[in-house]
Amino acid sequence: MTNFYPAVKSVSYKFSIASFLLFCIIFQHITANAQSKYELNKGWKCAPINNVKEKGTGISRAGYNTNAWMPAVVPGTVLTSLIAENKMPDPFYGMNNEQIPDIYKTGRDYYTYWFVKDFKEGVPQNGSQVYLNFRGVNYSCDVFLNGHKLNDKPHSGMFLRQSYNITKWMAKDGNNRVAVIVYPPDVVGNPNGGQGGDGTIARNVGIQYTAGWDWIQPIKDRNTGIWDKVTIEKTGAVRIKNPHIVTLVPGVRQADGPQQPAIIQVSAELENATNLPVTGELRYSLDNTPVSKKVTIKANSTLTVQLNDYSLKNPKLWWPNGYGAQPLYSMHLQFITGVNKISDQQDIQVGVRQITTEWNARTESRQININGQKIFIKGGNWIISDEMLRFSDARYDAEVRFHRDMNLNLIRVWGGALIERPEFYEACDKYGMLVFQDMWGSGDCNGRWTDPMKLDDQWTRRKYPDDHGLYLKSIEDQVKLVRNYPSLAIWCGGNEITPPEDILAALRDTIMPRLDDTRWFIPYSNSEEMSRNVLGGNGDGPYGIQPLSTFWAHKTYPFNSEVGSVGVSDYESLKRFIPVKNMVLPEYDEATGKTKTDSVWDYHKYIGYDGFIDKYGKPKNVEDFAAKAQLVNYDQYRGLIEGFSSHMWDWYTGTIIWKTQNPWTAMRGQMYDYYLDPNACLYGLRSGSEPLHIMYDPTDGMVMVANNTFKTHANMMLVAKTYDMDGKEKILTQVFSDVTPATVKRYLSLKKTIDDLARDKGVFLCLQLLNTDKKIISENIYWVPDEKGEYSGLQKMAQGSLNSTAKYLGDDKVEVTLTNSGNGPLAFFNRLSLVNTNSKQRVLPAFYSDNYVSVLPGETRKVIIDYKNVSKLNLSVSVAGWNVSEKIIQISK
Structure with missing residues (x-):
């Protein structure tokens, strides 16, 4: 797909995108x-x-x-x-x-x-x-x-x-x-500032966001x-069209060890374009075993052929991220004519897995099972890779990899955009990301609510699009396009609204049973078929910045399709699209609860951090503001996912963050910016979403462990300790621990102790899980505010001593070692950046095993950086933290 990105009036951007373009070209999938x-x-x-x-x-x-x-x-x-x-x-x-x-x-x-x-x-x-x-x-x-x-x-x-x-x-x-x-489009819509403009863009069978939304400006x-x-495409007389691969995995399976057989079902359409009948053999080979059927296709006709079921012995099963591996089998599907000549062939990557769902009576929501095992959904909402549809395999791979790195296991493709491209699904297969795929439509345009910005009334909008036949024909075609990908888990009729009744009936009763009957189809994204709250309905939210207690103590929808917060990136990111004259600090008025922002910030859809940033001290300038925003970002998204995980299988079967990426230079709801530069949201979410994770509930002080795996973890050592602003350690508890699969285990409350220690200046709380080799398998460092809710101690924190070295592990991999000498305070919240030694600009994309890293006194941390040095640049590593001055580290061979 096209590898093209716009030029921006910024030296840093021009360089980083040039590098990424080469990355795309070299790794373009053929x-x-x-x-x-x-x-x-x-x-x-x-x-x-x-x-x-x-x-x-x-x-x-x-x-x-x-x-x-x-x-x-x-x-x-x-x-x-x-x-x-x-x-x-x-x-x-x-x-x-x-x-x-x-x-x-x-x-x-x-x-x-x-x-x-x-x-x-x-x-x-x-x-x-x-x-x-x-x-x-x-x-x-x-x-x-x-x-x-x-x-x-x-x-x-x-x-x-x-x-x-x-x-x-x-x-x-x-x-x-x-x-x-x-x-x-037949109807271009009036971009009047509404969601989808005046809504008439939805009269087409196309993308709705192009007339503008609350997170994007109109695409002109x-x-x-x-x-x-x-x-x-060149073939013989007969070509293969729309092959369909179904894998059935009966029973409850484990992620490793010997497996009972799985059933493989294969069918395909065979089109004979000639004036004579053609006899031949449709066949494939899977795991070196051939399966075939001899058929005759009449002249100028198409025949659907179903091959006999194949029992795959001891299959290598495909699992969502965090639960197991993602092996893929290569299937070579061919049509061979009577003279043993290949007429057509397709190579298909097959992931062997089975998706089922059931109603969880305790949570009052739907539960997703893969290979018989329940999967707690930790997802992100996805719009599209690029608002102007400049897609590439390399960019898809990078974005989906970021979602994997956040320890998520599902991506929901939002209904105002498109059914994603096969290359997106290939990346999701590779990284173990289940896909919740909306079809085209949104309550905003399609009449769920009364809206003064819309041209037509609700009754009229409810009938959109104009051509229902074209919509259904397009759905059939797109289902055939992506149905073979193991990552595809859920079909959804639309965002927050069903399609019109005749379309819904055709989807539910005819198209899906005929074309793809092994996946969950729900009528709309927050349907009561998905979950019901205590009042019996369903919905989504909350949105925007929240006190952390909201995520832990306030029950929301049991399978929440949209819940989210802020997402401004750091100063280097902002410089890529905001002119110098518009680098103006937002001004939050606590009395009115309103924020005054610069026109460019408004245009790029900034949403306020309210008073959360001021708790770290009034920002001096935009650079200081953006740095402190990262502390809020990390805390918000760690707290969000921890709060939901703390109630998994009790209150919730899953949650999906609104949203994890932007298709342009927006300033809200993103874990990385448009240029693929991650911010602290990504790493806060990565920490809170660990498959095995130790955490602290700020509302009642409870220390707990979430086990999102199929294994019992026994004989672990749970350690809770604090560090004051000078680096003095205090051990609170140290006890052996175990936790069973798919469980949250609550241990003890430290609230009174933590409140006492934090009263004057705040305190650092460090929670650790150690295995029997005394190796840390989960570490979580919280910065707890003082009794006024301010981070007064952080504002006066002494400089930390952090020794940093870096070495190459290969052509495209660097290991960074961070060591705190132990003679002073914690080295807090360090951002690592792989940079061009000459320009000091970041190499994008780069993937960090962790970032915004805090290093305890006497501790050593290692971070691995993956990247593609396609331009053969001279590289260095930048390290800068809250109380650590920036250093540029040379990388040793």
Whole structure:
């Protein structure tokens, strides 16, 4: 997919994105069977419709001159092409987005464009076939090849794939040209500041957020363009379409050890494009065992073939992150003709697992089981990787890896966006992330609430989209596209609302039973089929910054699909998109509870931290503000996930954070910024989400251990100790401990002791679990405020002594060792950054085994940094903490 990112008026950004672009190019995934299928992803040109007078039949002939046309980004949108050619400014920087004309004012023709691509491919011989495939065009189009129109009527729908048999239209000299006229969405919507603007964007079968939301500004071309892959596919007379792999894993399984057999079920559509019947064999091999069936496909027809069930002996099972490994089997699916010739083939990665659900009577919510074991859901809400649909395998891999690193096990793909691309699912398979996949629709646009910002009334909006037939046809197509991925766990009818009744009935009663009947389908994201609170209903929230007690002591929805907080990144991140003149501190008025912010901060959707940052001392400037925001970020998300985990299987079966990433330079709800630079949210969540985790309830002082694994952990040593601001240690308790699987075990309350010790200046509470080798297997350091709720001691803390060294463990891996000499205070909250030695700019993306690390007196901590040094830079490591001055460490060989 396209590896393109906008240029930003910041030296640091230009460098980091250049590095990441190389990373994307080098690791770009090529579809299997490259000799028979390839992408048309370079050399496209485009021109606005008003500049082109010729018809498509003429434009698609090789003789038509396109020298004056603009280079185009495909896959991509009109706007990505204009930005690439510096015709439009980078909308992610400052207020630049306001300089881009909006389609609502310009009219649809302004963003209606022709796209042309020349490619070489010879005329097929001996009954072979050639297909031109489009995986996504927004919104409608006509397609021409070598002077011929390929579609009888305009193709409509953002999410409906197209495939054209172009065998008879191929140029005899091998020089071919495809021309596509792409029209914007039929209804572009008025971006009036509402959720989805005036809501009419939802009349299309497409993305709703493009007219703006409370976390994003409008995308001015509404994502018009050839936004997904274009491929040429060569086959024999018969091609394989839409294979379907089902794995059944009966019983309750463990993550390791010998396994009873699993059942593998395989089917596929076989399309015969010739005028004669074709006899052959559909077959595959799994774990070196062949399975096959001989069939005859009639002329010009498609046949669905179901192969016999296969019993896979001692299978290697796929598990969600934190519960086990994610092995994948390679399945080589082929159609072989009678003369033992391969007509078509597909390589499929198969994860062997079974998903079931049941109603948990104690929590009053749905419980998800994988391979018979209950899984406590710790998830993040995902919008999309990039608002302008500039997707790449490398970026997908990095973002999903960040979710793995947060110790999450599920990603919910929000309904105002899209059914995610196969490459996203491949990354989720790799990293063990279950996927909760919404279909297109949201209560905000589709009429759940009365809304003065909307053009139509609720009754009218409730019928969106306009074309129900197109919606259902698109759903069928997209289900077939992604149903084979083991990570896909849940289908959902829409965000906070069901689709219209006829669509819902077709999904629930016909489409899903026929196309994908092994997964949980829920009608909408906070449905009562998902959970019920004590009042009998369901919902989501709370949102925004909260006192930590909210997460621990106040029961919310038992399977909460959206709960979240703040997420401003640090100063280095802010500099990438906020001009210097707009680096203005937010001003919080405690009396009114309102925050005054700079216009650029407002435009990028800043939400306030209220008085939480001031507890660390009034920030001096934006850099100080952003540094203190990281302390709040870490504490908020650690507290959020700990609070939910403390009540797992009692109050809750799962929770999903709103939200963990942004598709542009927004300032809320993110664990890493758009440029893939993580902030402290990620590491607070990583700590609180450990599969085996020791934690402290600030409301009653209870020390407890959450065991989110299938194993009993016995003979552990539980240690609780405090450190004052000078580094003096006090042991509170040290006791042997054990905890059974999928359990939260409560040990003892330390509230009175902690309150007494923290009264004047605050105190550090360190909780540890040690194994029988006396190795720390879980460590959790809290900074507890004074009796006024202020961090007065932190504000006067003495400088810490931290010795830092770094060495290479390989070409793309660095080990950093942090040692506190033990003669002074705790070395608190240290941010590690892998940097370019010359520019001092961060290398992005980089993955840290931990960050924002606190090192106890006398303790040594090691952090591993993974990265791709594609530019062969001279690298160093920066270490800077709350009471540790920044140091640049050279990396030894």
